[in-house]
Amino acid sequence: MVVWERPEPPSRPALAPLSRELIVRAAIRLADADGLDAVSLRKVATALDVGPMRLYGYIESKEELLDLMVDAVHAEIRPTGEGWREALRSLADAVRHAVHRHEWLADLLGGRPQLGPHALATSEAVMAALGDVGIDSAMPVVSAVNAYTIGAVRREIAERRAERATGMDEKRWQATLGPYLTRTFATGKLPALAAVVRDAVHLDADETFRIGLDFLLDGIEARVSAP
Amino acid sequence: MVVWERPEPPSRPALAPLSRELIVRAAIRLADADGLDAVSLRKVATALDVGPMRLYGYIESKEELLDLMVDAVHAEIRPTGEGWREALRSLADAVRHAVHRHEWLADLLGGRPQLGPHALATSEAVMAALGDVGIDSAMPVVSAVNAYTIGAVRREIAERRAERATGMDEKRWQATLGPYLTRTFATGKLPALAAVVRDAVHLDADETFRIGLDFLLDGIEARVSAP
DNA sequence: GTATTGGTCAATACACTGTATCGAACGATG
DNA sequence: CATCGTTCGATACAGTGTATTGACCAATAC
Numbered sequence: 001m002v003v004w005e006r007p008e009p010p011s012r013p014a015l016a017p018l019s020r021e022l023i024v025r026a027a028i029r030l031a032d033a034d035g036l037d038a039v040s041l042r043k044v045a046t047a048l049d050v051g052p053m054r055l056y057g058y059i060e061s062k063e064e065l066l067d068l069m070v071d072a073v074h075a076e077i078r079p080t081g082e083g084w085r086e087a088l089r090s091l092a093d094a095v096r097h098a099v100h101r102h103e104w105l106a107d108l109l110g111g112r113p114q115l116g117p118h119a120l121a122t123s124e125a126v127m128a129a130l131g132d133v134g135i136d137s138a139m140p141v142v143s144a145v146n147a148y149t150i151g152a153v154r155r156e157i158a159e160r161r162a163e164r165a166t167g168m169d170e171k172r173w174q175a176t177l178g179p180y181l182t183r184t185f186a187t188g189k190l191p192a193l194a195a196v197v198r199d200a201v202h203l204d205a206d207e208t209f210r211i212g213l214d215f216l217l218d219g220i221e222a223r224v225s226a227p
Numbered sequence: 228m229v230v231w232e233r234p235e236p237p238s239r240p241a242l243a244p245l246s247r248e249l250i251v252r253a254a255i256r257l258a259d260a261d262g263l264d265a266v267s268l269r270k271v272a273t274a275l276d277v278g279p280m281r282l283y284g285y286i287e288s289k290e291e292l293l294d295l296m297v298d299a300v301h302a303e304i305r306p307t308g309e310g311w312r313e314a315l316r317s318l319a320d321a322v323r324h325a326v327h328r329h330e331w332l333a334d335l336l337g338g339r340p341q342l343g344p345h346a347l348a349t350s351e352a353v354m355a356a357l358g359d360v361g362i363d364s365a366m367p368v369v370s371a372v373n374a375y376t377i378g379a380v381r382r383e384i385a386e387r388r389a390e391r392a393t394g395m396d397e398k399r400w401q402a403t404l405g406p407y408l409t410r411t412f413a414t415g416k417l418p419a420l421a422a423v424v425r426d427a428v429h430l431d432a433d434e435t436f437r438i439g440l441d442f443l444l445d446g447i448e449a450r451v452s453a454p
Numbered sequence: 455g456t457a458t459t460g461g462t463c464a465a466t467a468c469a470c471t472g473t474a475t476c477g478a479a480c481g482a483t484g
Numbered sequence: 485c486a487t488c489g490t491t492c493g494a495t496a497c498a499g500t501g502t503a504t505t506g507a508c509c510a511a512t513a514c
Contacts, residue, residue, distance in 0.1 A: 150378035158339045196365050203367060215447045216442055267472080455514100457514080462510100477495100
């Protein structure tokens with residue numbers, strides 16, 4: 001068969017370049033746009049113009065991809081300020097802001113140990129800023145602040161999503177869950193809870209987070225400065 | 228066609244009785260045994276000797292089933308003891324023990340608002356026990372304790388699973404993640420973190436949880452008793 | 455310069471998921 | 485007895501994570 005009628009070799013389509021960073025960035029874009037459920041290896045691959053199996057040269061499982069995503073965000077999380085109290089407060093705020101930028105992070109935080117380089121760098125910066133608390137206190141103190149932060153942002157995001165799910169504005173919210181709760185409270189079986197919901201001042205998310213964090217930091221301060 | 232050669236009506240196989248409670252119990256059994264990933268509508272259905280679609284008469288989606296599972300466990304969670312401090316401590320402990328009995332709960336807690344009857348009953352009991360804190364303080368105080376508890380148990384379970392995953396005993400743990408961390412610390416780029424890991428006393432899970440909770444309760448006490 | 459090897463990539467395949475659809479069978483109602 | 489509406493389960497569909505497999509390329513061995 002002569003050259004002319006022989007088809008060209010199937011063009012080897014230039015083999016899109018790839019790297020863990022590109023993969024993770026694509027996955028984060030998808031998650032930011034449409035939530036964690038929108039992150040599938042197939043979607044990530046097509047976003048990169050690549051076959052799904054190609055990704056397995058860079059990661060061994062989807063879980064590893066999620067780990068890489070979380071670690072990538074940790075690059076944005078650093079404590080600032082002087083003294084342990086400011087360091088811990090800024091750490092908690094940084095985590096919360098990161099979660100606001102990447103809501104899916106709330107689903108992953110605390111779900112598995114974070115041992116990636118950026119997460120470790122964050123821990124290092126925090127520990128370095130805690131020179132004024134004893135070495136034996138540093139770990140439990142940081143653990144407590146992290147635990148509070150993770151739980152608080154999870155609940156905050158959960159509420160935000162629930163509101164959005166009922167139709168995006170407050171009108172719909174009242175039309176769906178509102179009546180259910182109203183009816184439940186009307187039975188009179190939850191008097192203390194009903195009283196709080198009815199009579200207590202309602203705080204917004206920022207205040208709620210700050211107040212809880214203040215509780216915790218106050219408690220830490222009492223034990224750290226007077227051991 | 229006479230009776231003898233006419234086949235019996237296809238036996239209508241007695242239609243296994245069903246209820247939300249049976250479904251939820253089956254799902255919880257599966258989750259307790261093999262984790263949340265083992266809970267699929269098909270597996271739940273076959274555990275009940277029933278077709279998968281049958282479940283949709285009782286729930287509208289898998290998310291609803293998960294909500295029901297979480298609410299069912301809330302039936303086991305009640306505060307006890309006198310005074311707000313004991314009530315909150317016992318609440319946190321009850322949640323933690325429930326998570327120990329049902330590890331999958333750590334994956335779900337805080338993931339979406341809990342408005343089921345048992346969860347509301349728990350909230351009611353907590354609010355009722357907080358009569359000695361002002362009505363305006365009750366909500367942020369409970370939120371803070373819940374946030375801490377959720378974050379703390381998540382991390383605790385995450386660590387437990389990570390250890391188990393490396394081979395069930397401490398030997399394997401040292402053989403996999405140990406060297407990675409050792410090597411990372413050996414680079415000298417994480418001095419503060421390495422110092423804590425090397426020199427600080429290590430607390431077990433019980434102590435870590437209790438200390439963090441004490442921080443928080445101390446901080447609450449300071450603001451509640453001296454407003 | 456040809457034959458062989460090794461390694462990389464993508465297509466196919468598999469087992470499984472949640473759920474929409476739809477025909478058939480039932481009990482209750484006219 | 486006929487009809488209706490409801491309920492049930494089989495089938496179907498689109499999508500998932502990943503194992504397998506076979507094709508191709510480049511580099512090595514003769």
